[in-house]
Amino acid sequence: MxxxxxxxxxxxxxxxxxxxxxxxxxxxxxxxxxxxxxxxxxxxxxxxxxxxxxxxxxxxxxxxxxxxxxxxxxxxSNSDSSGDSKAAATNKPEGVAPSVQAQVGCPVDHPVLTAPGPDAVPAGTGLDLNTMVTGLRACRYGFAEGETGLLGQESFNAATAQQVVNEIKVLPERNAKLPVFKCAPQVSKPSEAIVLRFDTAAGIREIWVWYDGCESAGFFTGTHTYGLFSAPLKLFMTGSVRPSGGTYLDALKDW
Structure with missing residues (x-):
């Protein structure tokens, strides 16, 4: 063991x-x-x-x-608000397109106030009635003491502007139904007149409308004269542009 x-x-x-x-x-x-x-x-x-x-x-x-x-x-958020501001600035009501004429308005100091007569439309500013127009501003001016200057203005769209031109361009140089006045120079000057300022591709072009006094009456472009008839007057003599009367308007009666 x-x-x-x-x-x-x-x-x-x-x-x-x-x-x-x-x-x-x-x-x-x-x-x-x-x-x-x-x-x-x-x-x-x-x-x-x-x-x-x-x-x-x-x-x-x-x-x-x-x-x-x-x-x-x-x-x-700052850039977002800027975008909203731009969108708001361009958000215009439909059918309303601001024209240059609508932005400028009627000149307060217009050559018609010192013109020697209805034919004194400055060279190059009168409207050729064969020109297409895209808008109209009617400007009513007073010459009487105490009422000198711009009395009223109204704006019209392209359709009305073209209709006014079409009504004027077919008129003769004179309305034979209107009286011919003989008066002294000191009383021949009208108390007021209307300037039609048309928008065109070349800028604003004008027609002067004389209907008072005793010198002459009609539509004046500086190169052509068209007689005073009621058809065109009815289209733009509205609102603040409608006169209370006038020597030739009183004789015309249906304006």
């Missing part, structure tokens, strides 16, 4: 103890790594949550903040 050796019993015990200690160390190491991994994941989630909140806050005040620290060229 072999002799009992105590050292043989201690060897396996030491070996088992060493294995157990190594296992514990491995478990601890594994547990520590897992905890560290979970801690890092948690930190990443917190970081992304903070970044997302920052983006939402920046978006709410009209801008976008980049997580990298840069700025994004995003249009703010």
């Amino acid at each position: 072999p002799e009992h050796d105590p050292e043989q019993e201690l060897g396996p015990k030491f070996t088992s103890a060493l294995h157990n200690q190594a296992g514990v160390q491995n478990d601890l190491q594994t547990t520590g790594l897992a905890q560290e991994a979970r801690r890092r994941v948690h930190r990443r989630r917190q970081t992304w949550a903070v970044a997302a909140c920052a983006v939402l806050v920046a978006g709410a005040i009209g801008g976008v903040w980049s997580f990298a620290g840069g700025e994004s060229p995003v249009a703010t």
Whole structure:
């Protein structure tokens, strides 16, 4: 029977103890790594949550903040309001197209106020009645003391403007039914007259309308004279442009 050796019993015990200690160390190491991994994941989630909140806050005040620290060229509310203003400025009612004449209006200081007579339409400003017109502003001027200057004005669209031209262009030089007056120069001057300012492709062109005094009456372009008849007058003698009367108008009667 072999002799009992105590050292043989201690060897396996030491070996088992060493294995157990190594296992514990491995478990601890594994547990520590897992905890560290979970801690890092948690930190990443917190970081992304903070970044997302920052983006939402920046978006709410009209801008976008980049997580990298840069700025994004995003249009703010100021540019939006500018766009709305432009849209509002161009949002005109249908059928209303502002013409140059409508914007300018009737001149307060017009040559008709100092003209020596109805034929004194400045060169180059009279209307050739074969020209297409796109609008009309009728301007009524007074010459009487205390009423000198612009008395009234009315605007008309392209259709009415062309109709006025068409009615005038077929008239003779004189209305034979109107009386011929003989009067002194000091009383021959009319108390008022109307200037028809037409929009054309070449700019504003005019026809002067004389219907008072005792010198002459009719439609004057500077190069042609057309007699005073009621058909054209009815188209534009409205509103503030309609006279209360006139020497030739009183004789015409149906204006």
